[in-house]
Amino acid sequence: MNDKIKQDQVNKAVWAACDTFRGTVSPDIYKDYVLTMLFLKYISDVWQDHWDSYKKQYGDTPDLIAELMSNERFVLPDSANFYSLYDHRHEAGNGERIDKALHAIEDANVGKLRDVFQDISFNSNKLGEESQKNDLLRHLLEDFFKPELNMRPSRIGTLDIIGNAYEYLIKNFAADAGRKAGEFYTPPEVSELMAEIMDMAEGEEACDPTCGSGSLLMKCARQVQAKYNGSRKYALYGQESIGSTWALAKMNMFLHGEDNHRIEWGDTIRNPKLMDGDGRLKHFDVAVANPPFSLDKWGVDTAEADKFGRFRRGLPPKTKGDYAFILHMVETMKPKTGRMAVVAPHGVLFRGSSEGRIRQKLIEENLLDAVIGLPEKLFYGTGIPACIMILRKTKKDKNVLFIDASREFKSGKNQNQLDENHIAKIVGTYRSRQSVEKYAYLATPEELAANDYNLNIPRYVETFEEEAEIDLMAVRAERLKLKAELAALEDKMDGYLKELGY
Secondary structure (H helix, E strand, O other), X not given: OOOOOOHHHHHHHHHHXXXXXXXXXXXXXXXXXXXXXXXXXXXXXXXXXXXXXHHHHHOOXXXXXXXXXXXXXXXXXXXXXXXXXXXOOOOOOHHXXXXXXXXXXXXXXXXXXXXXXXXXXXXXXXXXXXXXXXXXXXXXXXXXXXXXXXXXXXXXXXXXXXXXXXXXXHHHHHHHOHHHXXXXXXXXXXXXXXXXXXXXXXXXXXXXXXXXXXXXXXXXHHHHHHHOOOOOOOEEEEEEOOHHHHHHHHHHHHHOOOOOEEEEEOOXXXXXXXXXXXXXXXXXXXXXXXXXXXXXXXXXXXXXXXXXXXXXXXXXXXXXXXXXXXXXXXXXXXXXXXXXXXXXEOHHHHOXXXXXXXXXXXXXXXXXXXXXXXXXXOOOOOOOOEEEEEEEOXXXXXXXXXXXXOOOOEOOOOOOEOOHHHHHHHHHHHXXXXXXXXXXXXXXXXXXXXXXXXXXXXXXXXXXXXXXXXXXXXXXXXXXHHHHHHHHHHHHHHHHHHHOOO
């Protein structure tokens, strides 16, 4: 085929597939079905493409073809593929057939796909009673059979197209999902900003302890690819507490060609799963996260006896878990190269009590590197402005850089955005590490102490704009001039009215 696929064609086709569910099933439910079907269709297309190629080369040796296919990135058992399901779409039992196919694929690829499909069932009553469900799934199979979604490698050329389509879907689902969106997606421009600041290098390891769908981690990976000629010499680690979101992250990684990852399912605070060989928390060069804002019931009861010592600087309030995630990340930074970027509500900068004591200790240990204030309405599901806190194990100095980027953004109806220029300005200011009038301020330890370790950005970055002085005599002269012009116009109008007989 010479009809090379275009990104917007795939994006439109996968988004159109959602029409099958709209008005019948809510987006926060059907997103998992559409994303899973995209993954199934892609691995089926790859399998079929490679099988056809081997058949063309070794047509008379089926055993050789079978041996070659057994070494595929993903192995598909007989009948456990999209096309077999499509062929039987008019028969009863679509949901059961799809579930069986997914479980067979999981069993055949247990090293990569263990438990990935356990949290989704196409045979679920969420899709309605049996006849409606069967009809919905028939339409879904037909949507993905369209020529625009022929994702054979010989046609699409690059895996990026499929990964980008997956990201496109996730972003659109986030826009529709309201408050739930924050559970699985960080706006791409915020992820890009954090990744550029972290500046991940070849050979480094990155972790996101609340990884959602994994997009933030992959932004860090792309820094390495861009700087080192496409190199994939790095490792990605993550943990996610919501099973269905963890599955999205796994599929997202594979669709982007990120096979060198380890994404665990579980609660990072209560049950951290990224450990080293000695049963201690694994350390990373880069830690990034967009944790849930001010999480209630984050696990204060188990934190009091935390065997990893994560809360030795203080116990966060039981109804606000922001510092629980921050302190966890601090403990996972490597001793020399470790650095982290975390999104948080502004309350972490100035709230008192235990949070104030934690904040003071982080500053006194010279771990806090920078605080970046972001515009409001950037994040899905909340309109409040947030900040990014940057911490480092090894710093250039003992100062803390404050950047107020809250007033510069691209305005949108529902979501505001940072464009390339906004990101470049923030990153450039962070790297130069100098005060910029009405935008950034480099605060000394003495200034921080004088402010009682309150990090509220307006205390350091003065953004007040003086109003221009008003020339009262000029205003009076302009008023008299306008008054005279108005009188002349009224006289003229009176003349017109007399001519008309009024």
